[in-house]
Amino acid sequence: MPRVMLSGGDAHRYLSTLNQCTILSMNRSHSPWALRVGTVAGIPIRVHATFLLLLLWLVLGAESGQALHETVFVILVFMCVLIHEISHALVGKRFAIQTRDITLYPFGGIASIVAQPPPKAELLISLAGPVSNIVIAGILYAWVNPETLIKQDLAALTTVDRLFMTNIALAVFNIIPALPMDGGRVLRATLNVLKVKHATRIAARVSQGLCLLMAGAAIYAQQPMLFIIAFIIFFGALQEQVRSEARGIAIAYTVGDAMIPRERLEFFTHGTTVSKALRTALTSLQPLYPILLGDRVIGIVFRDDILEHAATQSDEYIGSLTGPEVPTIDVNEPLSTAFTTLEDTGGSVLVVLRDGAFSGILVHDRVSDFLLMQGIRDRYPMDEDAEWTTPL
Numbered sequence: 001m002p003r004v005m006l007s008g009g010d011a012h013r014y015l016s017t018l019n020q021c022t023i024l025s026m027n028r029s030h031s032p033w034a035l036r037v038g039t040v041a042g043i044p045i046r047v048h049a050t051f052l053l054l055l056l057w058l059v060l061g062a063e064s065g066q067a068l069h070e071t072v073f074v075i076l077v078f079m080c081v082l083i084h085e086i087s088h089a090l091v092g093k094r095f096a097i098q099t100r101d102i103t104l105y106p107f108g109g110i111a112s113i114v115a116q117p118p119p120k121a122e123l124l125i126s127l128a129g130p131v132s133n134i135v136i137a138g139i140l141y142a143w144v145n146p147e148t149l150i151k152q153d154l155a156a157l158t159t160v161d162r163l164f165m166t167n168i169a170l171a172v173f174n175i176i177p178a179l180p181m182d183g184g185r186v187l188r189a190t191l192n193v194l195k196v197k198h199a200t201r202i203a204a205r206v207s208q209g210l211c212l213l214m215a216g217a218a219i220y221a222q223q224p225m226l227f228i229i230a231f232i233i234f235f236g237a238l239q240e241q242v243r244s245e246a247r248g249i250a251i252a253y254t255v256g257d258a259m260i261p262r263e264r265l266e267f268f269t270h271g272t273t274v275s276k277a278l279r280t281a282l283t284s285l286q287p288l289y290p291i292l293l294g295d296r297v298i299g300i301v302f303r304d305d306i307l308e309h310a311a312t313q314s315d316e317y318i319g320s321l322t323g324p325e326v327p328t329i330d331v332n333e334p335l336s337t338a339f340t341t342l343e344d345t346g347g348s349v350l351v352v353l354r355d356g357a358f359s360g361i362l363v364h365d366r367v368s369d370f371l372l373m374q375g376i377r378d379r380y381p382m383d384e385d386a387e388w389t390t391p392l
């Protein structure tokens with residue numbers, strides 16, 4: 001365990017748990033607390049504000065005279081984590097998989113890639129991170145005193161010795177085959193390359209089994225931090241499985257399959273007043289309404305907003321209640337792309353266009369329902385073209 005190799009103090013205790021690396025294949029917007037500190041190969045590098053709190057904690061907690069030393073060490077470790085994440089991103093780039101950004105958190109780094117890579121690419125992208133730590137460790141080995149390491153003489157460890165061990169720990173921990181960590185992705189990608197069915201499900205089950213073993217070991221060794229890590233990975237694996245299966249189903253359908261078509265929708269024109277819209281809102285169960293200017297959707301208004309502002313803004317045009325512009329998507333795009341766009345924009349609805357003209361809307365909750373029902377429908381023999389009946 002890396003813990004043994006590090007000498008005393010808060011920094012060391014903390015760093016023994018710094019082993020997380022996650023490649024997010026979802027296209028989530030970054031947190032407002034993730035401060036941009038630079039750009040490498042066109043990829044924005046962010047540091048989460050809590051990381052600065054961590055540095056403060058280490059400086060205040062360090063023994064006198066050690067504060068600067070500890071801070072430098074932590075920064076060096078995070079440089080290694082950054083190289084690990086950049087390695088993922090650069091290999092991704094070779095496969096035309098974009099990385100939206102890299103964010104460093106106190107628990108490690110996250111590289112957010114914008115699409116699910118094909119198996120072979122996922123295998124190499126996932127391996128790149130741990131391999132980069134092995135390479136760093138290999139370079140540092142020239143300055144390492146192997147005797148000190150073998151004897152586990154903690155007091156005699158130099159900064160280079162500690163950095164060497166931390167890199168070995170980063171590589172070893174991340175290659176444990178547990179989703180959503182690198183090793184779990186390597187396992188899933190390998191199963192996919194070998195054309196094994198239900199690769200994600202198998203990889204998730206292996207991950208969860210390992211997590212249970214890890215949790216058991218944590219209880220036995222009385223290591224609460226290890227127990228928490230096992231807990232986080234367990235649910236991370238579960239989430240990854242659900243996400244991957246939804247994406248697997250979504251890829252088989254188009255936006256047009258899951259959208260609510262224009263003819264089944266109530267909508268307003270830009271000249272509708274709030275009071276007139278209220279009458280519609282009180283007689284329909286539709287939770288949101290497109291606002292049209294000719295054949296173009298200029299906004300979406302939610303029923304709750306109409307109800308909230310009906311008393312004070314009854315004579316105003318309905319357009320005054322709309323939020324930011326609603327993103328659009330073509331009716332023939334795969335449904336999985338719609339998921340990405342919704343996650344990217346953080347919205348709950350997309351305007352669907354056919355040949356550039358308004359054709360319907362796609363509501364996030366309804367897409368989830370659609371996939372759930374479709375998954376169930378696939379298991380029952382029924383007419384392929386059985387129509388969906390309820391609009392919303």
Ligand SMILES: [Zn+2]
Nearest residue numbers: 021022129182
């Ligand atoms: Zn990694």
